[in-house]
Amino acid sequence: GESVGLHLPTLSVQEGDNSIINCAYSNSASDYFIWYKQESGKGPQFIIDIRSNMDKRQGQRVTVLLNKTVKHLSLQIAATQPGDSAVYFCAEKFAVLLRREKLTFGTGTRLTIIP
């Protein structure tokens, strides 16, 4: 697949357990953050986003936490399922209100759910 040769951090979690994926972002001025999920042979798929004026946001089975002090972002997935197995990317945007839409991606983490 397209990840051949790409040495990603990996995380293996037992089905039904919770998982936490971490990301360190680069630009302290970034004001918008997104988590993407990428399955083999597909493009990145939006999971959840958070603006810099928030420190936590919840979706369905997912929670994103933002710590601006240490420039850290995390994605928590509750009650993991086999379909959660994928590569997860964090991405950041700077100056969203100025319509600068460029996304800067992290390297990604490969999550494997063990049945």
Add this chain to the structure above:
Amino acid sequence: EAGVTQFPSHSVIEKGQTVTLRCDPISGHDNLYWYRRVMGKEIKFLLHFVKESKQDESGMPNNRFLAERTGGTYSTLKVQPAELEDSGVYFCASSPNQGEAFFGQGTRLTVV
């Protein structure tokens, strides 16, 4: 509703040849983006169109890459002449104004 579609899904060309990748965004999305991931690296931004205009092309690696967006609809990314280091997966994405970006499945380019 159709998503972002990219053609071809795979392309294998020889060094020095020309390749043109195509992206059809979601209908009505003014914003169109090109990204790529070369082997061993993270996904990197190439450029951003708003309708037919280039809003930001700061990620284009060199003048061998030419992107166009005819009439603000589909977009093409031409690589001429292709080099070995251009191998990777090229993603296109589109978004409405101030909305989330939807990605295509990508085109895997292999230059041999």
